[in-house]
Amino acid sequence: MRRIGPFLSFAVLPLGGCQGWQSALDTHGPSAHALAEMFWIFVSILAAVWVLTMIALLLALRRRRSVDADPLETDPRTERRMTVTISIAIALTLVTVVSLTGLSYAAQKALFAHKDGALTLLVTGKQWWWKITYEDPQPNRVFTTANEIHIPVGEPVLVTLESSDVIHSFWVPSLTGKMDAITGRRNQIQLQADRPGTYRGQCAEFCGLQHAHMGLLVIAEPKEDFERWRARQVSSAMPPNDPERQRGMEIFLTKPCIMCHQIRGTDAGGKVAPDLTHVGSRRYIGAGTLETTRGNIAAWIIDPHGVKPGVNMPTIPLDPDEIQPLADYLEGLK
């Protein structure tokens, strides 16, 4: 795959470090935190079991028989001793697995038994992007975006998962475990972030050609920031005011772009591909593939299959002088 444009990910990441932005062990939500703690408990117990077994194996290598001993001969005392030792080892194994099962079940009940949240999202897995609908009792406050979820810090958010094509799996490891988005079914998962930050997620169920490029971002921010963001997302796109971007809009509206994409406030009403009303405000395009810059948008439009081979977006023939205004226009959709 071709890399287009410099990729200064560190600059966009408020956490300032990429080691942990999609890590199950660098946790930023109560659920992921509990899971990581449990992980370490399991690891320590199981590692101890492994070490003990290996020590037993090493000690077993001492030659306790003479060269000419009959292999069929057994010493009843040794047999008895080994039977007792093995029985104890098995009993200990049983205690271990029963306690781990208990621990697992307790954690499962605590973490997954109840799912709710004041904010509810509908996330639809698509080949190969995420359609995100913010639900609201007031129909005019419902809006759709793609690949970037904003949530208020410290509040549980209920995510309903579904798929419109094949099976996907929604996974933001820093916040919680994964849940599949299955065709013909609905699953739910609860998200909660303890600290403001950007957490990356990715589709975890193989879903075809571009399974590798099906990322998403969860951005946790303070309540006021979140409400501001939400208010802006609900609103339609601002009509462009400079001629270059006006031309870009014209190009967008007269090309096949509108068959698939929607830009609220314009005539573009396609629902097949990501909603672009505020595409410029999102950090990535192509489902976490390219950082949103004017150059990257242009590169994506010129050759989407060079960036993400097999993507459902066709290559739209454009005149060279149409690219720049179009990219300008899209990038300005903040």
Add this chain to the structure above:
Amino acid sequence: MTRAITSHDLDAVPEITRLVTGERGGLPGVESEADSPPSPDELRDDQVDGPELTARLARTWGTEKGIIGALSTVDHKVIGRRFIATAIIFLFLGGLSAVVMRMQLALPENSLIGPDLYNQLFTMHGTTMMFLFGVPIGEAFAVYLVPLMVGTRNIAFPRLNAFSYYVYLFGGLMIWIAFMLNIGPDVGWFAYVPLSGPEFSPGKRADFWAQMITFTEVSGIAVAVSIITTVFKLRAPGMTLDRIPLFVWAELVNAFAIIFALPAVVTASATLMMDRLVGTHFYNPAEGGDALLFQHLFWFFGHPEVYIIFLPATGWVSAIVVTFSRRQAFGYIALVLSLIAVGFLSFGLWVHHMFTTGLPQLGASFFTASSMLIAIPNGIQIFCWIATLWDGRPVIRTPLLFIFGFFFIFVAGGLSGIMLASVPLDTQVHDTFFVVAHFHYVLIGGNVFPLMAAVYYWFPKFTGRMMSERLGRWHFGLAFIGFNATFFPMHITGLMGMPRRVYTYLPEMGWGTLNLVTSIGAALFFASFVLFLYNIVASARRGPLAGPNPWDAGTLEWAAASPPMPQNFDRIPVVTNREPLWANRSSLPVVAGLSVENREQIVPTITHGRADLRETSPEPSIWPFMAAIAATILFVGSMFTPWALVWGSVPLAVTLIGWFWPKPSTEDEK
């Protein structure tokens, strides 16, 4: 070495008398053809001895020369050798596809191969390793070794066994040829719907996968039937249930697991093909089908499948641990019962592959409990093997080195499996590289390392020559380091959020270094296999001659020549101990009275191993091969049109009629 047993000499095995004394067996008052006294005109093996007996039996049981002879053979050793070689070739092909994938993943955003080829590669890798290597390799060893170990002359249903091999070979060839033509399946070895359904996988790619399942399952089930029948009805006289070698027990339990598990996946793949070919809607939610049903069916097979791969390996481990500990197995009964328990429990775990599909919480947690519970019988086996080594006098040769590798790796993999059994933990690691690491620890640790041990151990029996010990040690060292360098870092990559089945990843994910280490490890690991191959080829030509029992082992296969004669044994041994060659060091008791001119075998009673009947084993025949070709035409054709089932059944029927055409047995002619 051998001495004939007489009727006065039967205190050890009071049951076997009839063949020797000519007394009637079976139910009193019931006339049976098998009870007829041996014909006086027919040469019996108590009438000739020494080299003449060997030569005459070899003629009776031998395979004819020439291509027709080679394709007609029903000798379990010839078929078994082909089975083993073919499965190992598929292991190399599967390994090669993995190496290419690792080259692609060595660097972030690598452009070596694109997503299409990558998806085909991981599908071929998984499919090959699971269906074309994992299941067949265990059965292949059984085909070769079980008849020898139970002391008989051929496997039960030898023609069915030959047919199975050709079906397996043709199925494997079909899918690899499709891959070479760039129409290989690209939906993963699990082929989840709807991705593999008609809407999202147009073309024939997914059909190749589904039809390959048909081939391998027909083959797998048929071999399993032969193995079970061999173990139940062809054991040497005196081999009571508690004298059956642990390897044979493992293969028996494995064969049962195959018979019960494979139909589930055949149901899944056949219904998938029907969805694709004739527009049924088993898996189409829009028409009332269910996408999740496929996963249940697939994993109802898929989890036992893991044990189908592991169980034969426990047989290899048991055989090798006992021989190289110079001590009989500690806890034989416990080991056998554990095997059976594993066989049963393996059918109750499948949902742990589906913990993230949104199943009811309580239901899912039952599968946590059952998945953890299987640690108990597996633990018993590990402890019994360690105890055997403990009280023995371990002789550290290459086979045992690989068994140490097995302990080190498999135990680690089994323990990380306990994490996956936990529903909450699984939600984090499921479908990530952590799982990839886990199951390679379990499968390579649990099958491939024991397989290497088994090849070093039985190579002298297969070829008559020893493998190089020096190369063997290098091979082990390289494989052990290569394996751990490849798969250990994957645990961390997975926890750092890298999902499975991605053909590339962004540089800023921070997975680059670990992936590079993994890829270098994979190259080392592959190099170890190249060394292994070299060792096989070189040793087969120039290795030191082995003799019948180079390791001074105790089970019956070591009583046969290396490589064994077509008849395996000149006279059928009488078993008085679990380790017959250790119990009868000076001479092995044998039973006499079988025909030298006909393919006669002893059929014992199931539990006590009393000689019960004489039964003729089928002669070589070309029909199984022809039937396999007809079946292949039918299977391949039915990927393209349902009419192939109609027209393709005609040649299949013809070949089957040829195969089963009643003919008077040589016995009856006289």
